[in-house]
Structure formats: structure tokens, C-alpha cells
Amino acid sequence: MSQIIRRIGASPRARGSVSGQNCPDIFELSDGNFAIIGTDATTALDAELPSDASRAAYERIVVVTRETLVRAKADIPDD
Template sequence: MTIHLGRKAACRLSASRLHIKRRIGLPPQSRGSTCGATCPDVFELRDGRFVVIGSERTAEIRKDYPGMRTLATSEIVVVVDRETLACAKAFIPDI
């Protein structure tokens, strides 16, 4: 499966190199989503990195926390609900 991200070439990597290995945690429908199409989610990539799908809140966070470290042009702030991350936690190895 290939994921296509719409934000500045996904940290300067081509989208074709971002191959999803597996979902981390439960699918949105198992967490109470009625449509499953617009819910936060966590995936592991084949190279060991993770993809987090959530609500983009970069401008809001920068406004509320002006002392926040500087973000690279390829970075954004993504907000994910606690349940999504807690469900994923059990599936992420310590190392």
C-alpha cells in the first residue's frame, strides 16, 4: 500500500517511498467511527517510521505557544485523540 501525503513532499521524500507495512492499533470502525473515512489513525511504514493521521493544527499551536521550537518547513503539528494513540501504544514495540 502506498500513502500519498499532500504536504510539501512529505519531508522531501517521494510519496512512492512511503509504503505502509501495517496499521498500528485498532481500525477506526472498532473505535466507534461510523464512517471510517475521516478518523485519526496510526500506521507503521516498511522502513520503521510511523504515519499519524490527525487534524492539522500548526497555526493554532504556534499562536497559543509562541515559545514552541521552530518547525522545519516540512513539519506540521498533528492532533490525535487520546483513544487512537492509546490503542496504538499496545502494538508499538519498545525498541
Template sequence: MTHPWEADPDAVLIRRLGKSPAELGTTGGRDGCPDIWELDNGDIAVVGRDLTEAYQAGLPQDLVIGDGERLVVIPRITLLAVKADLPDA
């Protein structure tokens, strides 16, 4: 089955959006998750905690996690830190 959008596994990570996890203090003293990166094709890669199973039973009716998809949670501070790196349009 083809979807209107497919993730490109050949896209390359080109730059971090926002501050590193170490700068935000979300790593417990080591660099790692959570993080947000821009890919060379303009898509965004998000690294966070996989909580798909924890949320599965309580999803709103119009939220579907499809085959090959996972629900990833990141701290609010991580998302807010990317605002300066995002274009207005």
C-alpha cells in the first residue's frame, strides 16, 4: 500500500534543530535522546521515548498509529528550543 507521504530511508541528517539534549539538561548528564534533526530532503527526524504501547488503548478516534509508525514523546523544552530554527512559512 502506498501512502501520500513516505519516509525516505536514504535522507541524510544535516543539522540539529534547537539545542542539544546536553544543553537542555534532558539527558541525565550524557548526550543522547531526545533530539530533533532536519534531513536533507526537508523532513524532520525526532528522537524520543517510544510510548506507543502505553498510549495505544487511549488514542483519540482520529489518531491512528499505522504499521511501521511509533508514538514518540519528547519534552516540551525540546520542541520549544527548535522554534528559532523553523521558517515562518
């Protein structure tokens, strides 16, 4: 199993979360993949997927705030 190597982007507190809990987050994993903490929107968005997109039964559609992703942009590797 992969391990979390580092946070990508600003922490929830740096983005204005008073408690620092229950906020979207992005992490780089030891295998080069990324783990996302976000709101499960699978039920709401599954039917909205384009015809050339699909997900496995074990995959979920997760929503993160725009601010979370924009503030992570500088930390995402180019390769």
C-alpha cells in the first residue's frame, strides 16, 4: 500500500478553515499517485459523465473546491 509523502497545496487552515477538519485536501503518494479528500458526489454526477468516461464500481466521483485545486497547482509535478 502506498504512503502519503506530502500535501499538495495549502493546508485547510491556510485556506481559512477555522477547525482544520473536514476539509478537502490533496496528497502525493509514494507510488506517484495522488489521494484526494473531497465530497462524494458519485450519485449526483454519475449520470453526467461524458460518453467517453466511466468509473469502476469501486471508484467514486469526488469534488474538491476550486480554491483547493488552484492552490495546489504550483505543487503538482510536471512529469
